[in-house]
Amino acid sequence: MGRPSPVSQYEAQILEWLQEPRAPEDGLIKGQEILARLRQQGYTGGKSAVYELVRRIRPKEPPKPILRFEGLPGEFSQHDFGQRWVTFADGTRKLVRFFASRLKYSRFVDIQIVENEQQETVVRSLLKGFEHFGGGADDGSFLTT
Structure with a gap:
């Protein structure tokens, strides 16, 4: 509602950062890191708006399937x-x-x-x-x- 958030102009850039390949041990890019990158590009708005936008546009990971540990009769x-x-x-x-x-x-x-x-x-x-x-x-x- 109302006027658009100042962070909305960075949405395409944030989406690009979210899709960057990363090493598995690094995990997903954090909202804090995105905020720091935006600040380097001149963003002066609040952090809550950035975190909310990241939460909204972050690609959703499909739920991991539940794997049952099964064995043969008498094995476990x-x-x-x-x-x-x-x-x-x-x-x-x-x-x-x-x-x-x-x-x-x-x-x-x-x-x-x-x-x-x-x-x-x-x-x-x-x-x-x-x-x-x-x-x-x-x-x-x-x-x-």
């Missing part, structure tokens, strides 16, 4: 600790810690309530999870390869 599993606050029927709250194991292909999950996140807990939880998934013999022979 994920394991991690987690914690959640649980409210019981009597109104009391408690922080519950758990160890979760998940088979990547089938998405089969094993969750165990644990007291801590120490090394012994990791090993015991992994062993119980492997047994739950049907991956070992009762004598522990699945540990030797």
